[in-house]
Amino acid sequence: MTDELLFYRQTDYNIKDLENIVDDIFKKNQLKDKLDEKKVLLKVNLLMGKSPDEAITTNPDFVIAVARTIKKYGGQPYLADSPGGPFNKTSLKFAYSKSGYIEPAEAGEYDLNYNSEYFNLESLEGYRAKSFKICSFVKEADLIINLPKLKTHGLTLYTGAIKNLFGLVPGITKAEYHLKLQKINDFCHMLLDLHEVITPDLTIMDGILGMEGDGPSSGVARKFNTVFASSNAIDMDIVISYLLRKDKYKNDPWPEAISERGLAIDFDKGIIPDWVLENFQDVKTPKVDKASNLIDRRLPEPISKFIEKFIRPEPIILDNCIACGICAKNCPAKVITIKNKAEIDLSGCIRCFCCQELCPHNAVEIKYPLLGKLLF
Numbered sequence: 001m002t003d004e005l006l007f008y009r010q011t012d013y014n015i016k017d018l019e020n021i022v023d024d025i026f027k028k029n030q031l032k033d034k035l036d037e038k039k040v041l042l043k044v045n046l047l048m049g050k051s052p053d054e055a056i057t058t059n060p061d062f063v064i065a066v067a068r069t070i071k072k073y074g075g076q077p078y079l080a081d082s083p084g085g086p087f088n089k090t091s092l093k094f095a096y097s098k099s100g101y102i103e104p105a106e107a108g109e110y111d112l113n114y115n116s117e118y119f120n121l122e123s124l125e126g127y128r129a130k131s132f133k134i135c136s137f138v139k140e141a142d143l144i145i146n147l148p149k150l151k152t153h154g155l156t157l158y159t160g161a162i163k164n165l166f167g168l169v170p171g172i173t174k175a176e177y178h179l180k181l182q183k184i185n186d187f188c189h190m191l192l193d194l195h196e197v198i199t200p201d202l203t204i205m206d207g208i209l210g211m212e213g214d215g216p217s218s219g220v221a222r223k224f225n226t227v228f229a230s231s232n233a234i235d236m237d238i239v240i241s242y243l244l245r246k247d248k249y250k251n252d253p254w255p256e257a258i259s260e261r262g263l264a265i266d267f268d269k270g271i272i273p274d275w276v277l278e279n280f281q282d283v284k285t286p287k288v289d290k291a292s293n294l295i296d297r298r299l300p301e302p303i304s305k306f307i308e309k310f311i312r313p314e315p316i317i318l319d320n321c322i323a324c325g326i327c328a329k330n331c332p333a334k335v336i337t338i339k340n341k342a343e344i345d346l347s348g349c350i351r352c353f354c355c356q357e358l359c360p361h362n363a364v365e366i367k368y369p370l371l372g373k374l375l376f
């Protein structure tokens, strides 16, 4: 494997083109000879069942190209993830179907996971998590290829290579981590702990049609026209953090947590081709990180508690809520009740924004108080 970050210009999901790209990635990472008879986990981003056009999930044609290339070298690909909400065969089948993963599986492109068991994995050296509940489908893998979708994120600003691993934690168990680790910095460290104990062999980022604005599910699809690949997920996230935020990236959640672990977040900007810089001009990123970071990390607690209500963003339920209850089931703080529509008790809300992330109807908006807007 090489730590080198690879960039490929690709403007659509033409499978043949993508197979050529993946072949080159495998060649440069000396993977071709390591795949024979190996079971390879394709860890997609299946946040929820959504059409590929909405740019929320890893595109199925992108997955097909990776799966075909694995099979070309004798490997056996299987696709797995744990979306938000219940983790069982019925919910998986629904999410697979909506996201376009079933047809390719039925055509023999790859296997689909329906195992919803999980196990405990120790992480004794972890900064914030000493153990994890992990989906058992991981145990079947000889190799893990991480296939994230490039999106902005209301809590961590960006959801990429490292954040994609949170899908290894089963279903609503994810809420326990939000509840225990309410500060963004702690949450990022927990995910870096997870990456320490389950490190993908390779990450190939679906950055062709990504998302900007209120990601990871309520933002706007945006063409970045770029495929990224590296065996080093952390380096990839640093470079993409830079692409999203340019000179401001060092104080953003991921680079900050990574640097606190003694890892370098400076890199030679010369490694980024000019065409990639052009593809990432004027990206709209969420504002929530700035207020939360200020409150959580930069001010003494009594002051932060006082000013919180004046600057901290809050989730608001919109009129198109159909009272389906998905947000209430996934709210870590259990502060959502369902009446004619969902209602949030903001006094207990921990601002994890899972409700916005998982609402299938885009009926949750993040509202910024006036002072917060002026400050940030």
Ligand code: SF4
Pocket (backbone or CB within 6 Å): 317, 320, 321, 322, 323, 324, 325, 326, 327, 328, 338, 341, 342, 358, 359, 360, 361, 362, 363, 364
């Ligand atoms: S806000 Fe969304 S997830 Fe929550 S009840 Fe309404 S429609 Fe369902």
Ligand code: SF4
Pocket (backbone or CB within 6 Å): 315, 330, 331, 332, 333, 334, 335, 336, 344, 348, 349, 350, 351, 352, 353, 354, 355, 356
């Ligand atoms: S209401 Fe939304 S943002 Fe608040 S704790 Fe529940 S899921 Fe998180």
